Amino acid sequence: MQIDLSGKRAIVSGSTAGIGFAIAQGLARAGAEVTVTGRTQARVDAAIEAIRQAVPDAGVSGVAADLGSAEGCQALIEARPEADILINNVGIFGPQDFFAIDDATWQQFFDVNVMSAVRLSRHYAQGMKQRDWGRVQFISSESALNIPSEMVHYGMTKSAVQSISRGLAKVLSGTNVTVNAILPGPTRSEGVLGMIKQAAEQEGVSPAEMEARFVAENRPSSIIQRLATPEEVANMSVYAASTQASATTGAALRVEGGIVDTMA
Structure with missing residues (x-):
């Protein structure tokens, strides 16, 4: 299988390191024009340079914005009004005792992990629908199914984005826009x-x-x-973004090494 994303414009939120960076690099290697995002210009510039070193002919640029806020999402939208592939990857996590998680922390996790994806998908999926082609992905987690007792607030957000991905796939029923959730395990x-x-x-x-x-x-x-390695997760994401994955939508695509002990 040869995945060719030439001519496709991709945005990967939170892509200066880790899974997001690996996905951005994988999409660039497949020929997509990739926009890297991060909170600081220095991190964005460093990621762009690293991708160009790995993929010399990469079409890659970046936007620095705090996507955990409505203003940050709007800044990205204004800088890149259209996209064919949207990877909602940006997120935060961290272990914390449930009884010590205050309201502000719950809200922060929800804003960064969930509302960033809602805001970006609400904008970019409309253009995809009009052009009748697109790929939207939500990077969820096996923690969406196995809620970790040490990170209940994180697990909640990953369950939420998985639900949104399924619902948005139904909203776009009958189009050539697919929407999927990717479920990594510990990476x-x-x-x-x-x-x-x-x-x-x-x-x-x-x-x-x-x-x-x-x-x-x-x-x-x-x-x-x-x-898992970030590249192993990225391989699934790049496939789901391809033209070959045209019948895969509304799915929860696991890259979690078999942690979730169910067949469905």
Whole structure:
């Protein structure tokens, strides 16, 4: 299978590192014109340069904006009024005791993880519908199904975006616009590796040992028994963005290593 996204314009929210960066690079490698987004211009510029080094002929540019706010989403929309592929990846996470999560933190997680995707999809999917072609993806998580007790607020947001993706797919019924959710498991992203490194320092063990312990203790049902790589998640995203995936819509596409112990 040869995936060719030449002529397609893609936006990947939160794509200066981790899964978002890997998706942006994968889309660029497939020929798409990719817009990288991040909160600071320095991070955006660094991501663009890294993609160009990996993919010398990449068509890649960037927009710096805080997509956790309505103003930030509007700034991106004004800078890039149209897109053929929208990857709603931006998100925050972090373990916290449920009883210590205050209202402001609940609202912050909802604004960044859910409302960014709502605002961007509401705008870009309309143009896709008018042109009768498009791809919208919501980067959810296996935590949408297995709500982690240490991150209830995070799991809630991932369940929400999975619900939105299914509903939006129905809204766009009968068109050539597909909408899907991608469900990664624990992935070797910058944020996860940082969390593991911090835990390793507290426990006095190596990051590699802590990584293995994390999977064994926190995701014992994992079939692959390891963290996924951002590139493994990106491969699913790039396929779902392709013309070949035209009959895949309204789906929850798992890249979680078999953690979710159900067949449906």
